[in-house]
Amino acid sequence: MKTISSKVVKKFITKPPSSLSSTASLTSIASFNVSNNAFPSSLLDDFTKFCYQRDLPRAMQALELMHTHCIRADCITYSELIKCCLARRAIQHGKRIHVHLFSNGHVPKTFLINILINMYVKFGLLHDAQDVFDKMPDRNVVSWTTMISAYSAAKLNDKALEFLVLMLREGVRPNMFTYSSVLRACDGLFNLRQLHCCIIKIGLDSDVFVRSALIDVYSRWGELENALRVFDEMATGDLVVWSSIIAGFAQNSDGDEALRLFKRMKRAGFLAQQTTLTSVLRACTGLALLELGRQVHVHVLKYDQDLILNNALLDMYCKCGSLEDANAVFVRMVEKDVISWSTMIAGLAQNGYSKEALKLFESMKVLGIKPNYVTIVGVLFACSHAGLVEEGLYYFHSMKELFEIDPGREHYGCMIDLLGRAGRLSEALDLINEMECEPDAVTWRALLNACRVHRNVDVAIHAAKQILRLDPQDAGTYVLLSNIYANTQRWNDVAEVRRAMTYRGIKKEPGCSWIEVSKQIHAFILGDRSHPQISEINIQLNQLIYKLMGVGYVPDTNFVLQDLEGEQMQDSLRYHSEKLAIVFGLMSLPRGQTIRIRKNLRICGDCHLFTKLLAKMEQRIIVIRDPVRYHHFQDGLCSCGDFW
DNA sequence: CTAGGGTTAG
Structure with missing residues (x-):
């Protein structure tokens, strides 16, 4: 094996890539072929040029010649070549370089082997990466971290954690790179706590990368107090750390806190980027803050064609009930x-x-464009909503062969809705029984909902019991069940349900509605009189109810199978939070402007009827978003078709 | 040479 003279090496190092001729050719290789006794400095020279010029085909040609004649270049040049392979995703070339580097029992420097491992990782060839890793003599932090990072990214969490242990056992000290990689692989809280302790012990918790990774893991585990603690301990932070904590809250449906943090971030002088804005939009989406969302849209324009950001924007407009805006973005x-x-x-x-x-x-x-799991959920939902039973059944039964998607819980949920809406309750029940995956509370709630609409007491009791078995904290279902029993004079059962509620400490969530008026959120809670204009609102509401009764409005006092979610006190029927919010909207928003309300609980039948008639009488469009559905009221009709 | 933040349903 010939080695490169120090002179040549020195030349490579001192010569910056930019000064290399851009018109390198293979003439030297040709001449080298003829007289291969000569020292191949010109070949190495060409190889180096090709590498730095990212001329992969020629560099590989030169490499093959070097290989034949057992010539090696320096590590830096090889690393350039590997970068080039990565950029072009030239897997086969990468493998050739690998063979060349290890030919004749040669062992490259650790630094170069690490690059090679990383190459395999980036190509997704974990096996090859592992193989190189196993055979290398001196594994340093980087070698270990590369493997850990690879396993974390591949979601092979056990493997990643196992490697951390092995690494420690070999006496290699992890650094911030290692910890930020391994944190992604934390799939047990126990591990997380342990890791967090280690990180604090060696003082790596001040590293922004480690910090954002910690925030991210705690958020993924829904431990936002801990995420926030890590965040607040920060002396210095960067945009990513801010984005992590904002995303944490946005993803855990605490939009309020996400927006508070966003304001803090701006006050701290950070400029939001795509990622941050995406989370902020998600927070607006959750809170149905159309006006704030529109404001964010202005900042989004700067990143006009960011796909994820546009998707978030699209969703924000949809969930805020403004399809015109959504469509404009989509187009x-x-x-x-x-x-x-x-x-x-x-x-x-x-x-x-x-x-x-x-x-x-x-x-x-x-x-x-190939639809995915979620697309089909939307399609089935559309069929269900439009009462297209046959179409829905068709898509449901053929989704496997048409789109290669196995029906999951959400699809069954839509189908139960669909059959339930059509009054085909027994078919819906059959469907639940033939589900491959175990039906969950959401599934049974879909059935219960259908029973509620079609007033089927027996199936409703069955469904309610299943829900409470799976989700013993579901206050609404207890109340509904109790109401059903009361209505059928099964007083012992009523007492039983009430006992269970007391025993389990179930408290009904009070109904609450929100409305955004000139960038201010106004919240209305059942029985709460803290709104400054509450007296006037009540007066107006009573007048409206009176007027509506003149056009056929009869307050619905039948709560059985009706009041599912909680606002059941007869006295306060007329003061349900959405009625207050609507009246406030009528009072404060200009004529012609849509009144948009968000609710924490499902709308009751009485409010639904009230709103339909009111929308007609006042010639207003009223949009109410409850936890699962949307109601667009216009001209005495609702977009839900009276099924919700 | 190794590391952190974003979107659809439920």
Whole structure:
């Protein structure tokens, strides 16, 4: 094996890549072929040039010649070549370099082997990476961290944690790179606590990367107090740390806190980027803050074609009930992925535009975009909403062969809704029984809902019992069950349910509605009189009820199978939070402007009827979003078709 | 040479 003279090596090091000739050719290689006794400095020279010029084909040609003649270049040049392979995703070339580097029993420097391992990792060839790793003599922090990071990214969490242990056992000290990688693989709280302790002990908790990783893991585990603690301990932070904590709250449906943190971030002088804005939009989405969302949209324009950000924007408009805005965004998007389409399809369907949703699904298929699990949920939801029972059944039964998607819980949920809406309760029940996955509380709630609408007491009791078995904290279901029993004079059962509620400490969540008026959120809670204009609102409400009774409004006092979610006191029926919010909206928003309300509980039948008639009488569009559905009231009708 | 933050349903 010939080695490169120190002169040549020195030349490579002192010569910056930019000064290399851009017109390198293979003439020297040709001449070298003829007289291969000569020292191949010109070959190495060419190889180096090709590597730095990212001329992969020629560099590889030169490499093959070097290989034949057992010539090696320096590590830096090889690392350039590997970078080049990575950029072009030239896996086969990478493998050739690997062979060359280890030829004739040679062992490259640890630094170079690490690069090689990393190459295999980036190509997704974990096996090869592991193989190189296993055979290398001196594994340093970087070698270990590369493997740990690879396993974390591949979600092989056990493997990643196992490697951390092995590494410690070999006496290699982890650094901040190691910890931020391994934190991603924390799938047990026990591990997380242990790791967090180690990190604090060696003082790595001040590293921004480690910190954001910690925040991220705690958020993923829903331990936001801990995430916030890690965040607040920070002396210095960067944008990513801020984004992590904001995302944590946004993803755990605490939009309020997410927005508070966002304000703090801006006050601290940080400028939001795509990632941050995406989380902020998600927070707006959760809180149905259309006006704030619109403000954020202005900042989004700077990152015009960021796909994820646009998807979040799309969803925000859909969930805030403004399909005009959503559609405008959708049309303007140059790049759209399955998520964009799914968001729009589901958004249309949820807001009562089922036909449009299905049309959009057709155009998506025409464009050759493959629907995924979520897309089909939206499609089935659309069928259910439009009462297209046969279409829904068709898609449901053929989704496996058409789109290679196995029906899951959400699909069954939609089908139960669909059959339930059509009054085909026994078929819905059959469907639950033939589910491959275990039905969960959500599934049974879909059935219970159908029973509620079609007043089927027996099946309702069955469904309610299943829900309470799976989710013993579901206050609404206890109340409903108790009401059913009361209505059928089963007083012992009523007492039993009440006892269970007391025993388990179940408290009903009070109904609450929110409305945004000139960037201010006004909250109305049942029985709460703290709103400054509450007296006037009540007076107006009573007048409206009186007027509506003149056009056929009869307050619905039948609570059985009706008041599912909690506002059951007869006296306060007329003061349900959404009625207060609507009246306030009528009082404060200009004529012609849509009144948008968000509710924490499902709307009751009385409020639904009230709003339908009110929308007609006052010539207003009223949109109410409850935890699962949307109600667009206009001209005495609701987009939900009276099924919710 | 190794590390951190974002989107659809439920």
